[in-house]
Amino acid sequence: MERNDTGCGTLHPPTLHQLGWTEDHAAAFAQYPDHYKPGRVSCRQKTVWEVLTDAGALTATVSGALKRSGQYPAVGDFVVLLDRQETGTSTIVAILPRTSIFSRGEAGPDGTDQVIAANIDTVFIMTAAGHDLNARRTERYLAIAHASGARPVIVINKSDLADDPRTLTEQLATVAAGAPVITLSAANGDGIEHLSPFLSSKTTIALIGSSGVGKSTLINRLLSSAVQETSTIREQDGRGRHTTTVRQLFILPGGAIMIDNPGIREVGLGTAADGMADTFPDITGLACQCRFSDCRHDGEPGCAVQEAVQNGTLAESRLENYRRLMREIAFSQEKAEIGLVRTERKRWKQIAKMGKEISQGKGRW
Numbered sequence: 001m002e003r004n005d006t007g008c009g010t011l012h013p014p015t016l017h018q019l020g021w022t023e024d025h026a027a028a029f030a031q032y033p034d035h036y037k038p039g040r041v042s043c044r045q046k047t048v049w050e051v052l053t054d055a056g057a058l059t060a061t062v063s064g065a066l067k068r069s070g071q072y073p074a075v076g077d078f079v080v081l082l083d084r085q086e087t088g089t090s091t092i093v094a095i096l097p098r099t100s101i102f103s104r105g106e107a108g109p110d111g112t113d114q115v116i117a118a119n120i121d122t123v124f125i126m127t128a129a130g131h132d133l134n135a136r137r138t139e140r141y142l143a144i145a146h147a148s149g150a151r152p153v154i155v156i157n158k159s160d161l162a163d164d165p166r167t168l169t170e171q172l173a174t175v176a177a178g179a180p181v182i183t184l185s186a187a188n189g190d191g192i193e194h195l196s197p198f199l200s201s202k203t204t205i206a207l208i209g210s211s212g213v214g215k216s217t218l219i220n221r222l223l224s225s226a227v228q229e230t231s232t233i234r235e236q237d238g239r240g241r242h243t244t245t246v247r248q249l250f251i252l253p254g255g256a257i258m259i260d261n262p263g264i265r266e267v268g269l270g271t272a273a274d275g276m277a278d279t280f281p282d283i284t285g286l287a288c289q290c291r292f293s294d295c296r297h298d299g300e301p302g303c304a305v306q307e308a309v310q311n312g313t314l315a316e317s318r319l320e321n322y323r324r325l326m327r328e329i330a331f332s333q334e335k336a337e338i339g340l341v342r343t344e345r346k347r348w349k350q351i352a353k354m355g356k357e358i359s360q361g362k363g364r365w
């Protein structure tokens with residue numbers, strides 16, 4: 001594939017309208033003077049962004065003011081650009097309001113989530129037949145997807161490797177909680193037609209999942225060309241190799257907009273608390289009947305959730321995972337809150353150490 005100097009692939013420029021530009025975007029953009037222009041971020045490479053505009057793809061940097069505000073555009077963002085005639089470069093000066101934010105739960109030093117992609121309508125949570133097919137991991141992804149505001153679809157790839165592909169769907173049916181589960185083979189195209197209802201034009205879809213599950217292979221299949229590099233899984237441990245290293249947006253032949261992501265190593269939960277009710281509707285539904293409104297379903301009297309486990313209507317492993325995720329969310333929220341304090345304390349420690357070294361005539365002083 002042709003690559004430009006940012007390492008992002010060059011794309012045939014679609015119009016902004018084809019990229020999902022709506023009247024809301026137009027209204028938000030209307031306040032900018034004529035010489036500003038809108039675009040959608042299709043790829044980010046450290047400090048350089050590739051932006052698609054009505055005049056084609058361009059590379060841009062971010063304005064100092066935006067950086068100082070701690071905001072960085074993510075792939076999928078609609079942005080406001082200013083061309084610098086003198087230098088022939090473009091600067092992103094603003095990010096238009098987002099409809100959804102997909103973030104990895106690792107809080108930054110200031111407690112903010114790391115935005116993976118923005119304005120995502122649908123998330124394909126991708127897994128594959130074999131070692132990756134894991135109900136607990138799928139629940140984590142679902143919690144993040146629900147919290148982001150995007151609609152999750154579970155995609156089980158590599159059906160060609162399964163003895164009985166029908167059992168694959170059953171394995172995740174209980175955790176899906178109403179989200180569609182689709183089984184296919186990106187390699188040979190089996191079942192690929194089941195994705196059609198989710199690929200309508202101007203819908204933005206993000207592909208997420210572990211390295212090696214076949215995200216890039218699926219993009220290549222849907223584009224009918226090998227634009228994304230794919231790679232064989234390591235023999236011994238079955239783990240992927242992190243073949244895809246940049247996040248990038250593609251337009252499919254039917255007009256859907258699809259974002260390929262690098263495999264996620266660790267799925268932190270960050271502020272996924274909002275997604276828990278949709279991920280575990282069975283448990284949160286039962287929780288309304290618990291005697292105490294703040295019941296942790298951990299030995300309290302009158303607990304409807306534990307009763308359901310005892311009478312066999314709720315799997316104990318599901319309750320355990322729910323409790324584990326809730327603890328993790330509480331922990332990461334705490335971490336985000338103390339993040340600021342910690343940075344400040346560290347700074348003071350450094351100053352104190354420096355003072356001590358000066359008074360002792362040690363080190364660099």
Ligand SMILES: Nc1nc2c(ncn2[C@@H]2O[C@H](COP(=O)(O)OP(=O)(O)OP(=O)(O)O)[C@@H](O)[C@H]2O)c(=O)[nH]1
Binds near residue numbers: 185216242
């Ligand atoms: N048997 C089989 N192999 C597949 C299928 N889809 C992908 N693969 C193989 O799985 C390996 C990994 O595929 P990729 O598409 O690179 O995986 P990825 O999810 O993009 O991985 P990262 O970019 O590292 O996150 C490659 O060797 C693919 O050929 C499938 O449906 N069946």
Ligand SMILES: [Mg+2]
Binds near residue numbers: 215260262
């Ligand atoms: Mg890939």
Ligand SMILES: [Zn+2]
Binds near residue numbers: 290295296297302303
């Ligand atoms: Zn309870």
